[in-house]
Amino acid sequence: MGGFFQQLAKTLADRWISLLVLPGAFFLGAVWVSLALGQADAWNVALLTRQADDGMSTVADLPSGAQALLVVAVLAAASGVGFVVQALAAVTRRVWLGPWPRPFTPIAVARTARRRARWHRLVEERRALEAVNPATRTREQQDRIDTAAHRVTRLAMAEPGRPTWMGDRIHAVESIAYHRYGLDLAYGWSRLWLVVPDPARTELTAAHSAFAAAVATGTWAVPYLLLTVVWWPAVLVAAGIGLTGWARARAAVADLTTLTEATLDLHGRTLAAALGIGDATQETGPLTISEGERITDLVRKGR
Template identity: 40%
Template sequence: MSTLLAELGKHLAGRWAALLLLPGAFYVCAVTAAVVLGHAHALDPAVPAAWLDRVALAPASGRFGTVLIAAAAFTAVAAVAGLAASAVAQGVEWVWWSSGEEPVLRRLAARRARRWERAEDAVRAALREFTRSGAAPREAAALRAAILRRDAICPEPAARATWIGDRLHAVDQRVHDTYHLDLTAAWPRLWLMLPDGARAELAAARAGVGAAARLLAWGLLYAPLALLWWPAAVLAAGVLLTARRRARAAVAVQADLIEAAVDLYGREMVLLLGVDCPGRLTREAGDTATSLLRKDRTDRSRLQG
């Protein structure tokens, strides 16, 4: 047991250092650079060198206790910065998964819905031209381009405030349209019966989404430093763009894996629920399974009656 606890402690310490301490230490260094350099000497190496010399020549700098306290304070501030980034990351994920009913998010969701509708209108117009031309190569290319532009917004009608929210909502819609299965109600049961390999792939994809949210949070924390030190704006922009790309890639993988899990194991889950499904998963079986999973009042009253 002591060996197990020791190994667990090493693992947790490693994760704590990787997720909080190291990024937090870099952030503290960036804050220090912003305060010491400012806009006037943003890229002047002589200024931080002079500052370090003044710190080193201070009377207290030669005392071991002072150095120890400074190191502990630096570590504590870095850890606090890491915790702040984690809190911001939770807010970022809340915005991603939000249904878009909040006032500000509702406007963003409406804007995305209008963009999708315009893209869908362009697809319909391109389809008419394609049909009228007798499947001419030029019109076929225009139709493919219109479909790609629409699907870049969302594979299904946009209804969320962000691309990420719409991408996962599209999985719900596609599963419901194909199988009449409520994915929100079915997913906990489906997760329990997935093999270890499938769970590991889904967990890795979800971890990638969380890592992208934390990276985006760091970018948001770096942005205010641009008020003191303009290179922070470049750093923040690079971090935010990288986080956006990673988040979209991770969510796309997660969405594809969730849909694949339903395609491969949905029928097995329905059978375990006692629903008759002799062949492929049908909409009728999905309706019955969804009713059982939701434990609808109407079905309970009908069965009791």
């Protein structure tokens, strides 16, 4: 047990340092640079060097006890900033996935309507191209069909229902589950999660962790954006951090939704068997719509 608790303490310490202390310390450094230079001397490297030398001299002249307290204070401040940013991550997640809160509902509705109209237009273009007899299609015609299909799926995997691309990836899985299998994932996912094998659960957990890390990264753009009030180059840092987190989040959401849909395809019947629904002799194959609807009725419990 002693070894277990030592490993647990090491893991928690590593996560504390990587998620809170290091990002917070970098931000505190940016705060110091902002206050040292200001707007007028935003790129004055010579001034920054003098300020750093003066600061190091001041710290070196402090008693060892005061230096230790300063280190503790910096770590505490870095952790505090990290906790605040972690709390703001829920807002970032809501913005990227939707649905947006009430004050922004009209904007969300308008964006969703535009995305839906564009998606339907692209689908109609693809269907018009597919009207050509497959037996007489040329290679160029097939390439245009493939390009049109790619444009549709790049916009959304199903009819858009959220104001953002990432939100629509999640919405598409829910839509596919309901219309293809008759399963309401809002109620059925927790049951499905309990019966999927460990390899699938591990992959899904890793994809979700990657998305959570990307959300945390993107949220760090907010405090750096606030620094622009006193030091305008902070906007470049904020843009870089925000774009990095956003790009990583898109990739993570794509992986997560693909794995979720694959889990539903491969293990939906496992859920049906666990609930005593369907043909007991049929152990493989995807769910039928009738089976999915029976599962939905069961797990909803009349709600």
